[in-house]
Amino acid sequence: MIFNIQQNIHIHSIKITSVGNSSVFQIGSAGIIKPLSQLANTGGYTEPAPQLESDFSLPTGQQAVILPPTKVSRN
Known part of the structure; x- marks a missing residue:
């Protein structure tokens, strides 16, 4: 199956706060x-x-905190 996609993308501002070893940053298709x-x-x-x-170990009585992924704001 073949898809032909035409796109016009205008980016006024982009902020990337974190990049990891397996990061993928994609604009478009x-x-x-x-x-x-x-x-x-x-x-x-x-x-x-x-x-x-x-x-590596945490001090006694402390727990690791896993934060949820940040959401992209579309201003």
Whole structure:
């Protein structure tokens, strides 16, 4: 099935507050978004990173808070 889509998109302002490892920012239509992973040694490191001294843990009596995703405002 073939779709022909014509779009006129006018963006006056865009604010991106967070970008993660698996982020996708799309404007308009896309037939396929293919995953791509690239590893780059931009710091020119020649040795592995040092191991952590201890496992990460929260202080006693505290809980992790998982926040919901932020909503995009269309002003």
